[in-house]
Amino acid sequence: MEQKGKMVPSSSVPPEILWSSLPLILKQFPVKTLLKLRCVSKVWCSIIDDPDFIRLHHKHSHTRPDGVSIVLMNKDGGDYQLYSVDPEGGPLVDLLEVPSLFVSKYYSSVYEPNYADTIQLQSVNGLVCIQNRIWNPSTRQRIEIPPRKESTTTFLDVPTYLLGFDPFSDKYKILNKQVVVSIDGGGVEKRVEYQILTIGTNEWREIDSVPNEFVPYHRNHRSCCIEGVIYSFACISDEDMILAFELTREEFRIIPLPPEVDHVDCCDFYLIEVRERLGLINGAMTTISILEDSEKIVWMTQNSIFPDFILKYYEGSKFTPIGAIHTEILLCVDDWNTQVKRFFYYDLESKRLRRVDAVPNLLDIFQYGIYYTKHVESLFRLKRFYFVLIDQS
Template sequence: MSKLPLDVISDIFLRLPVKTLVRFKCLSKPCCAVIDDRDFIRLHLYRSKKTKSNLGLILKALNLYTVDFDTLDTAVSIDHPFSFACGTEAFGSCNGLIALRNSEKCLALFNPSTKKLRKLPVSTIELPNDSSKSGYVFYGFGQDVISNDYKVVRMVQFYRIENDEEGSFFDYEVKVYSLNNNSWKKISNLPCYLRFLFLFFYHLLHRRGYGVLVSGVLHWVLPPRSETSGRNMIVGFDLGTEEFLQVPQAENTDENFLLDVGVLDGCLCMICNYNQFSVDILVMKEYGLKESWTWLLSVQKTTPADAVKFLRPLAYSKNLTKVLLEMDSQKLVWYDLEKKRMRTVKIDGAPDTFSAEIFVGSLIPLDDRDEKSKKQEEQGENNNTGGKQRDDFLSEGFRLVL
């Protein structure tokens, strides 16, 4: 190692799995410095996405599990310091970070590869008046690629304290947490249609409250209501501009379906469920372009007793001939795009019911800023007094440049 240039070592490290790199940080200070370098972390994540390596699945149930995507054989429980007796919800993942929730006042970001966790500061819910109460809460998590920031979105729906049978909800409170600033920001000038976002059976039955991240935008479905002309609507929140938008839908679909959204290989998906008899999945090849909606596959119930209750695409196979699907929150299946056949995937240790999400391992840091600044100050003092000891420790061919 001492005879290899740093750029060669860095190039080798870029090809290694995340778990191996975490162990290698203990080899020496030079190895640790290479692996902790911000540019190296960015390049390693970029390579993982490009080569589709370091991929896994998160199985979300009462507990959280990870499954290696290449094998899909065994579910391993995620051990994290944020675990809660009644279960911890994972409401999103992005670039190796998972957003966790125990309650509206207890949120955190966690990197299962590095075991680092950042608790979010508490942001109180501000009721619009004394006659209202907070109700259903929508969440979303993703990256703002413009500012290279990670953000959590919380949308709280309000309703009257007395019975509100017609569902005439007050405007939402929308707040955004910034990891870079470690603070919450309230969003104003909300669109009028947002007050009709929640529909009891639609969201509670299928847990559609978590935003789907595509192209730096979080997406939710506004279910058909008389106030919105009886049509489904895809609502987006741009993490860069922090504004809401409407996503154009495909026109060549029957309007009589229950809509859900998903993501497949970075593309937004429309999941159209026709009365639990069949499900069509369409993919938006170019984000925001209505004409780019493309039909992908259709799944129909096989017997009169069966029903396709829930379906979500997760990932393509390595050779792009199959799609991994989550069905009815109970199992995973490979769908062969050519033969139009399905094969069930058996995973040891998986919970009976779960929600699945694709995950890429990364070294994205979640260090506390105050603690990090303190360590840098201490390191600076040590460098001033112990420079010779450091140089003696490092070999001539593998010396850190500070």
């Protein structure tokens, strides 16, 4: 634009202010768009790849309508098929097919029983863990976890991998739980060994903080990571409890279950994050306990979550907590009355239940077990790591 024969700048905003505000603008976009915007210029690329911006974008993704999704996994023959769906309803989106852990080149065919109780689908800080694979659904990249150190004198049962994120070091870590059976002089010793791997390295490290008499094992393999702590179930001296692994210090500690919890039915309990705290919910949705203080072990338990008429209608049905979104807990309900799977939100503050109608009946699509996790998208790029990288188109 010209004025009195002179050129007038199209913007009066100083360039330094414009560039400083660019991250606040870019954080509004989904990962797919940002990956394309990396090509605009070197400056844009450096901003989008900056670890501080990746953290800023991931934090903001919790509040963006398209930043949160439900990732579902279904076993299809020997492989696993992954899908996503909008938490407020919509069609299933085909994401990825993952070969089973037990046909991996790293593991032999000695694992022949049914492993349904050891399989879990975890989403931690934007990454998804599926058995021995780490995957970022947003960037379409995945890596295969290298094999842990194994002894030639022991027989190893099926490994369990627990993904965690340490906010202090800004690193992802994988905790491996392995049941080890040693045969010595005709006797058989069964124990649980733990090893830790930091993503970006290729070496497992032994966890020395587990006492010899400490043999945690539980049929419930569910876990979650909150504020740098991986929580999982353990059974010690025939007593159910929660095992907390602090990723910064790489140490274990024991958290007793709330006294209101029926330990007999502990295998039907779920661990989820609720407002940056640990939530313990049973599959019947009759109680929910939130760990308000993890240091002093203070639980707050709420009984009779649903109205009686809801529990009576869905009597015998299974409630699967998927995750918390703001003050609401997303649930999948196996409705045995109508033979459909339904999604509900339960609001912890108003104690109201609302149904999500625009989700296809998963029982019409899947024939086998379905696993769920809440996923918040992230720009974290696995291609920086060199072991067994597979980029997905």
